[in-house]
Amino acid sequence: MLLATAGSRGDVEPFAALARRALDAGHDVRLVVPDHSGVDLTGLDVVSMGVDYSKLITQQGVSVAAAIRSYRSTVQPLMRAVIMESAKAAMDFGPDVLVTHPKILSAGLVATSLGVPHAVVEIVPAVTPTTAFPAAGTSTRDLGRFNRYTYGAASAGGAMFRRDLRDVSRLVGGTYGRTAPPAATILPISAAVLDRPADWPETVHLTGAWTQDRVSALDPATADFVAAGDFVYAGFGSMAAGDARARAQEVIGGIRAAGYRALLATGLGGLEVPAELRGDDVHVIGSVDHAAVMPQAAAAVHHGGIGTVHAATAAGTVSVLVPFIADQPFWGARLRAKGLTPDPIPQRRLTAQRLSAALGAVEGFSPAVRAAAGQMAGEDGTGSALRIIEGLR
Incomplete structure (x- = not known):
């Protein structure tokens, strides 16, 4: 192959x-x-x-x-x-x-x-x-x-x-x-977040997410922060747009106002955290294996890329979406329609007040997200895709 x-x-x-x-x-x-x-x-x-x-x-x-x-x-x-x-x-x-x-x-x-x-x-x-x-x-x-x-x-x-x-x-x-x-079109997407349209041809397959059966170890400082619990994960991946420092200020302010500690992944420029915003309740890292931190997070604040959507949902963690571009507003709309997330906050409208309000509402979405996590646990997207490809030869 x-x-x-x-x-x-x-x-x-x-x-x-x-x-x-x-x-x-x-x-x-x-x-x-x-x-x-x-x-x-x-x-x-x-x-x-x-x-x-x-x-x-x-x-x-x-x-x-x-x-x-x-x-x-x-x-x-x-x-x-x-x-x-x-x-x-x-x-x-x-x-x-x-x-x-x-x-x-x-x-x-x-x-x-x-x-x-x-x-x-x-x-x-x-x-x-x-x-x-x-x-x-x-x-x-x-x-x-x-x-x-x-x-x-x-x-x-x-x-x-x-x-x-x-x-x-x-x-x-x-x-x-x-x-x-x-010969085939394959979507590595879970049915927990997207219903398969009835008008797709039979050659189009919705398999579930393609994931690796491995979790990267956390560095000691991050592991200690996660183990202490009561934190919200926030990260915007490669979304280098706008004022990343001002965005970090709103994110940290919103998480603090909601009563949580903040685990921030700066990514390729989505967030920039200056010294004056840091403290014992804020832990900053460049990137982190979502599977290692999402299950312990009270919520996940992110841009709404499908990889992060899958990771948070599979962990049973409610997402608060802050869409930037491309497919991200699409996933915000899909998850909202399924009752899996509060109303998305467009990145240009992100404020500490709006984020704090969204975080205050996440508990109401937890039952639906946990049910979706259970559905995803029964999927083997990678294996299903491989069987489809093997059948093409």
Whole structure:
């Protein structure tokens, strides 16, 4: 199997989990990934695609405007590397099956050239049209039968990077525009947070989250803080946008006002905690294994990326969502509709008062979240995905 993904940590972790499960099952697995994702890839056969999303986020944040301004200088070369290097890795490896993130636009060309099946891993529901909800990253309003039209953006990539895809065609000896559709589309998402639409084709599978059966050890200081209990976790991952210091002030103020201690993960710039905000009731760390801290947390304040949504829900911990961009408002709307979270607080409207009020309401959502955790405990998303992929050969 050749597995290829592009993006930040949340795009790499599920693929690493699948690679380990496939390796344990006796498959020959190669993983093509960006550099410096922060994911533990120890023991895996890894090929770099020569791009660094973490560096890009550190340099220009997650601003859509910044991405547009740097399209020719940064975004276009990055996507060319993603498209070309993953194709080269696949041709070099010669897999029996190709499993890729939707950003790997060259996957269909490569799979057709090699004569092997191809599965797309839809990390968030933004590719397969449905009338049940709009594509993640477009609208949080239910547009009814018009929901299907919000999925058109997913097909725009082929047109934007037509020249690069023609180069891939020449590389693999294929014909641009002549590719077989994916044999399967797999969503590593739990049914506890997303109901499977009835109008999805049978080839589209909602498997449950792809997770690794391992928990990273905490450093002694963090372990002591967690063991003392009565804390709220807060972290915004790679959401480097706006004033991270002012955001930390509101977060700490809200957690303190609600009567809790604060465990803050600064990530790639989502939070910046100056000395004057620190104290015995505030513990700051760059990043932390969610599985090691979420079960002990009174609540989890986060941006609403699907990886963190899964981690908090699986731990039975109520999320307080502060969405920034992309699919995050979508997950806020989905969780709110399922009664799993208070009303999300858009990041531009985050205040200590609003956060304190939300934290004061989390206990009312605990029964529903614990029930969802029980449902997730019965899922084996990674194993289900592997069985689907094995069936494609």
